[in-house]
Amino acid sequence: MTIRIENLSVTFDGFQALKSVSIAVGKGESFGLVGESGSGKSTLLRAVAGLAPVSGGTIEVSGERLSGGRRSRAFRRAVQMVFQDPYASLHPRQTVDRQLLEPLAIHRIGDGERRILKALDEVGLGPSFRFRYPHQLSGGQRQRVAIARALIVEPEILLLDEPTSALDASVQAEVLNLLEEVRGRHGLTYVMVSHDLGVVTHMCGRLAVMKGGEVVETLSAADLAGSRVVSDYTRRLMVASKGFSREAVSG
Template sequence: MTSALSIKDMLVSFDDYVALRNVSLEVVKGESFGIVGESGSGKSTLLRAVAGLATFQQGRLAVNGRDYSGRRRDKEFYRTVQMVFQDPYGSLHPRQTVDRLLLEPLAIHGIADTEARIVRALDEVGLGPSFRFHYSHQLSGGQRQRIAIARALIVEPQILLLDEPTSALDASIQAEILNLLEQARRDRNLTFVMVSHDLGVISHMCERLAVMRNGEVVEGLSSADLANRKVSEDYTKRLLVASEGFVR
């Protein structure tokens, strides 16, 4: 099986605080991989370190076999790896129209045929061309997150980093966004790395997952093991109990 994302012994520290301690993960091409843990466990920091938004002081990062340890990300990296953030309100520029928000990454990467790509991207996330000249403040939270997903998909990435992509949305909208993401993964053969505090979301979306605590991976398991409570760590068992809506 071919590796899409390989992380070996990653260390991230901020002054005297160690946010990630010797984290290692292997994500296979085409799979959806989940990362769970309580607040402050290092989940989002890990995604940000992969995306180049946080610096890792030690360790190795490889994407599709290409090593990015200790080097700046290039355009190829940012076209291959895209990230969708938790907050659809903060991730979109308030003074840019949807059209401009979608045109910008195409311009950065020198991608032509912009008109057709923008129309396709909006259609893929369930929004019509009438949304092109709306500003983000004119959109609902769910619509904003759809635009954020469209902006990530429009450059045709291979890996999507998803940082709690539905936690800021109403419960009625969450399932729609998750279904949209899963459809995009199937259609495009994408690799997902999804962070969530919600074990129900992870068990639904992901084949495998890592459990993080205090900046370390304490357990790795399949979603089937999670659903059947076949976990070894007491910490994971406590997460199961605490995960609202997961335990019946």
């Protein structure tokens, strides 16, 4: 397994945001985390990234047992995160070029010119975007830059925190299809947070349904699409998720 999480707990100021959560994600797999707002799915991603205070349990990534919030330079290159809001995740006063150079400098990776052009091309943006500022880009273009910034250090794992929920419906499918193409091209492992069951069945082979900081059910996307679920909570999510189907996001 690329990611193995066992009995993970996270506590913020006395509030237990995660309660003994266990999941396992295989190499090259796309794994979804779904649930209502406040269910703990984003907290789980942040715990893996070292951005949430772990109070119990273990996190193992590619055979390495992680401790507290400390992450090695090798981990931070191998595991990249794409956040929900492309308007907040890019520095408003830095050009695209500068924002793509920064991770290369942090990880002491050379050949910046070639890597920047390659990363932009990979996310469907040409070289003309290099010297634009975020306010000159659409929401979808900003999220493509954020994805390029994650890809430029050649990671093995992408943690995707609602990567399309802040985008217009018309561009959500484009970004999702881009992510799917990138994963296939590079054999990446994805862990994707979403409240949208249509997105998860489009992108992920398996998923964990979360409620109140706990995993209530782990199942395949095929079982979800076929309504072969165990938990009543999962059934309620399906009813609440309008347009729940792969086709809803594949246009």
